[in-house]
Amino acid sequence: MVSRRMEFWIWNGNLVIRMLLLLMLLLPYDELCGMPSINCSIKDDPFPIPHNFYQPGNISIGGITNQVAFFNDPVSFIQHPIHMTLDEPMSYTKNYQHILALAFAVKKLNKDPNLIPNITLGFYILNSYNLGRMTFKATLSLLSGQRKLVPNFSCDYLQKTIAVIGGLLSETSANSATILNIYKTPQLTHGTLSLAKGDREKFPSLYQMVPSEAYQYRGIVHLLHHFRWTWIGLLAMDDDYGNQFLQTIVPILTENSICSAFTFRLPKATYMEEMVEQMTVKLAERYPDLMDRKTNVFYLYGQPPVMMCLRLIFCLSSFTSLPPLSKVWIITSHWDFGSFAFQDFLDAGSFHGTLSFTVHSNQPPGFQEFLQTIRPFWAEADGFIQPFWEQAFSCSLKHKLEKICTGEEKLESLPGTFFEMHMTGYSYNIYNAVYAAAHALHNINIHGSKQRRLAGGGRLDVQNIQPWQLHRFLQRTLFNNSAGESVRFDKNRELVTVFDLANWLIFSNGSFARLKVGKLDPFAPSDNQLTLNDDQIVWHRGFKQGLPVSVCNDQCQPGYSKTKREGEKFCCYDCIPCPGGMISEQKGKYMDSCVNCPEELHANVDHNKCIRKILNYLSHKEPLGIVLALLATSFFLITVIVFTIFVQYQDTPIVKANNRSLTYILLVSLQLCFLCSLLFIGQPGKVTCVLRQTAFGVIFCVAISSVLAKTITVVLAFMATKPGSSMRKWVDKRIANAFIVFCTFIQASICSVWLSTSPPFPERDMHSLNGKIILKCNEGSATMFYCVLGYMGFLATISFTVAFLARKLPDSFNETKFITFSMLVFCSVWLSFVPAYLSTKGKAMVAMEIFSILASSAGLLGCIFCPKCYIIILKPELNNREQLIKRNNKRM
Missing domain, CATH: 3.40.50.2300 (Response regulator)
Structure with missing residues (x-):
């Protein structure tokens, strides 16, 4: 112990000198x-x-x-301070x-x-x-x-x-x-x-x-957030402790989106009279700030003497022209609502409804009974x-x-x-x-x-x-x-305990009541540190409408966002509507800015709520889907009827003309074309996405190849009728069928490459249409898709060209004129399809493709087969070889 004493005095020598x-x-x-004497002979x-x-x-x-305490007069330097009476x-x-x-x-x-x-x-x-x-x-x-x-x-x-x-x-x-x-x-x-x-x-x-105190600051932030108070006044003593408080609390408030409307420094003086005088003067200067209707919450940091002076000053102000203050006071645990004897007659109504973090207390057994025994001479010492x-x-x-x-x-x-x-x-x-x-x-x-x-x-x-x-x-x-x-105690030698949140009620007779309305547990999780019983809190009598509001301006309503006002603190802002596709809503507190909805949701009309997006695809149940499905079915049935008529009258000259087998292939392919359009109706799936474009491409290729083969057959047939023509060997059904197979094989090869490299797949497009999720088939490879369309366009162009050149051949054996019209319709439809397809979104794009399939198929059916059906059904007398030859000779 001696060595420790020696070490102690060496390290603290300077302080010992100061104490001496x-x-x-x-x-x-x-x-x-x-x-120096240790015999206890020292005088008292x-x-x-x-x-x-x-x-x-x-x-x-x-x-x-x-x-x-002694409230004496300031030193006047008239007499020695030791002789001054207190x-x-x-x-x-x-x-x-x-x-x-x-x-x-x-x-x-x-x-x-x-x-x-x-x-x-x-x-x-x-x-x-x-x-x-x-x-x-x-x-x-x-x-x-x-x-x-x-x-x-x-x-x-x-x-x-x-x-x-x-x-x-x-x-x-x-x-x-x-x-x-x-x-x-x-x-x-x-x-x-x-x-x-x-x-x-x-x-x-x-x-x-x-x-x-850091725990109290954290509790203040929780309290302000709970009541959405973002515009508060700060009051602190003008001394080192007040400076330290402001340097600590202002950054904390700023980090938590809370602004100080003003900072009121309470003057510090050595003597009570001087303090009251200075505070009264300064209070009169800053009273307009205190009376600001926007600032209804004051956060006061000060020791108990400051509170007593404030009480005296506010009471004195009631005898002047200054209006009374109706504010919410939030006070740190330093404060206790006490009085001197001379303050008993003063009204303290300004502090009614004050909230303070008080030191937690409990009642030890026997303490109240002990207080009841206290009398003036209970202990001589x-x-x-x-x-x-x-x-x-x-x-x-x-x-x-x-x-x-x-x-x-x-x-x-x-x-x-x-x-x-x-x-x-x-x-x-x-x-x-x-x-x-x-x-x-x-x-x-x-x-x-x-x-x-x-x-x-x-x-x-x-x-x-x-x-x-x-x-x-x-x-x-x-x-x-x-x-x-x-x-x-914790590692910082501070007691591990909680704070009570007290609500102070001041009555007209000078008495008060302290209600415990909450608790601050600094050692609890951050979200649960402050517990409040809002219904038990009594506010100042000036707040007749209930919960006080202390903000620079009214909160932005849902559907609006904040925009900063130039030259003012961030708590002061204007409200602007949220842009399209964004919302702001109330989730415990108003949001500062607009946010995007999740991909599956979109903003409603008021921009205050995210609602589920509508699935956008061509359904069997909606009117457009029903109409297109009925059209496809109707055209299919018409094609079946035409096919039945041609089979029934297969031995007549008009059916046998221009290769009857090509006619059957064309009619069957048109039936499949009409049915193919039904794959585009309904919610896309893996199978339907793969079959849609490939089936459409191959079947249409068969139809166009059949038309082209019929056109070439007509031309070769007329060329073969000339004496000594070498074209007779090409006028053969097998060659026409082989031509169809060859053309279709090329298209099938293109589709096979497409499916093996980048096949179509179902996709959810969240962004193309506002408020809708487009269920569509992603083509996988746009290049392969346009290759399929381009190949069909190539065949259609050749067919149209050949038919156009052969349009003046005799009518009895010539259907190139009808093929010319059908190819003109076909090419017109698909030439207009490409820009229309690229300019539409969602189910309108699908409907456009279905319409193009139906229109082009119906054009082939109507232009090629309607004249023949007219003769077969309505003009049967013309459906014989003699009449056809006779009509032809008349025209020649």
């Missing part, structure tokens, strides 16, 4: 001269801290509180419960035979008066002993301070930590502590009974109760006022602004801090007993424990308190 200089300022010279401190509470014990727990002390009456919570915890521990047995725990509580120099002096007094100011020296009759609890304000805690860190004395702060980045490493002896009692009950214990305290006043009769019977969050932290120190001592006692049994001698003894030895066990503290809740 501080002592020289605080103590008379003659007392400093007696410091001539300027002791008057407000203190001392209870002796073997081991003592120190406490630094902010229960009493005003009567003003008591933060609600803070008196903090003192009672520590006394109650110590009392319970001393009666508990299981924790630190045979050890009497004491305490020494000193007031800091919210002043830095008094905080330093209180801290040094705790390290020196009662009424002695000699740090690092301990006399036999002085109790040892093993840990210090305090303070409530960040500045008080930081000032105490500066000294306690030198002696490595554990400090457990019961208030929210604002530390700059990296400062926690400078105070390794500091333990925080409240989670980090309690130096805090007199100002508390006199100001809380507006009476005098020293017969200075007309109203004398009876001593029988009861704490439960006080309004909540002065004192609460239920243990507050800060008192609960003090209670847990005392028990944390006690459990650490208990673990030391157990550890020391084990060492004595194993080594025959003890190195750790609670009676002789040094404060720095407590850290090892305090960091590992884990226990359940009497309220049944777990108490432990």
Whole structure:
């Protein structure tokens, strides 16, 4: 232990020198001269801290509180400050419960035979008066002993301070930590502590009974998002803590799409009168910002004195021409709604409906009964109760006022602004801090007993424990308190606990109610950290329509998106309609921009919802599909009838003319052409996609080849009638049939290559038609598809050319004139088909192809076979060889 002490003093030499200089300022010279003596002959401190509470014990727990303050006038430099008289002390009456919570915890521990047995725990509580120099002096007094100011020296009759609890304000805690860190004395702060980045490493002896402020910032973001508040005002004290707050919270709000409408810096002054004066002036300057109707939510960061000043200022503004504020106040856990005695008559209605993240609390068994026993002289050493009692009950214990305290006043009769019977969050932290120190001592006692049994001698003894030895066990503290809740520290020496979301209700008689309407669990998953009971929240009376709205402008309605306004913050925007195919809709919050619907869905007319796209294909059930199917069937039946007629009159001259077998092949191929068009009707499948174009290409090739063969046969027949013509050997049915087979083989070969390389397949086209999914057959290879069409066009062109040249041959044996008309129809249809096919989408494209197949097939059927059927059925007398020859001779 000696070596550690030596190392300690070497590393902290500069701080020790500073503390000695501080002592020289605080103590008379003659007392400093007696410091080296260790025989306890040192005189008492001539300027002791008057407000203190001392209870002796073997081991003592120190406490630094902010229960009493002096509101004196600013220094005038007319007389020496030491001779200036202070005003009567003003008591933060609600803070008196903090003192009672520590006394109650110590009392319970001393009666508990299981924790630190045979050890009497004491305490020494000193007031800091919210002043830095008094905080330093209180801290040094705790390290020196009662009424002695000699740090690092301990006399036999002085109790040892093993840990210090305090303070409530960040500045008080930081000032105490500066000294306690030198002696490595554990400090457990019961208030929210604002530390700059990296400062926690400078105070390794500091333990925080409240989670980090970063968790509260996260909870604020969740709260603002929950109510869709994106335009808020920020209020903070104009000091280092306020600067740190703004530097931290503004980027967090920006990252979460929340803007600050304004930033109001509350002036900081040393004296209350000066603070009120400055704040009143600045408040009047910035009141238009506060009254902005768009900004209905204020986020306030400040210590309890700031809240009391704000309450005073807002109450004073009610006597002026300034209109009252009807806003939602969101306040951090620093705040507690308390009053001084002189504030009892002031209206605090501006804070009605305030939301605050409060330190979680519970009610330890016996605490309320303990409070009911408190009377003005319940403990002789309690130096805090007199100002508390006199100001809380507006009476005098020293017969200075007309109203004398009876001593029988009861704490439960006080309004909540002065004192609460239920243990507050800060008192609960003090209670847990005392028990944390006690459990650490208990673990030391157990550890020391084990060492004595194993080594025959003890190195750790609670009676002789040094404060720095407590850290090892305090960091590992884990226990359940009497309220049944777990108490432990995380790796940052911060208590692992939750925040309560409180809703403050202020009544006209000055009383208030604090309703728990939610909970912030920083250790829960991000989506479930904040739980709220919206129905239980009571808003300020100025919001008569229910939930307040705090946005720069109204939210864009579904179907619209945000567009930034030049020169303004991103929370201010205009709303523009979503472009075609995009939507914006409400899913827990309004979307900032329009988004595309999934491929299977499309935007509705209002652009606020994605609806399922309609399947687009030529169905058998729709009118167009039915009409085309009926046409195909009708033409098929007509072709069957024609074929039947030709079979029935197969021996007549008109049927036998120009190769009867070619006529039958042509009629059969036309029947198949009409039936082929039915493959294009209905939902495309793998089989139908393969058969559609290939069957159509091959069958049509057979039909055109038959027409071409008939045309060539006519020409060869007339050429063969000339005497000595060598063309007679070509006028043969087998040659015509072989010609059809050859032409069809070429087309079949093209289709085979197509199917083997890149066959057609069914496809869902999501984008060609808005709001529709086109079910179609992808041709696979467009080149092969146009090769099939091109080959048919080639055959049709040859047939048309040959028929056109042979159109003046005799009619009796000549049908080239009819073939010419049929090929003209055929070519016209398919020449118009290509541009029409390329310019249409969906089922219209399929209908165009079906129409082209039916029209071209019907053109062949009508132009070639209708004249012959007319003669066969209506003019049978013309269907004989003599009449045909006779007619032919007349024309010749």
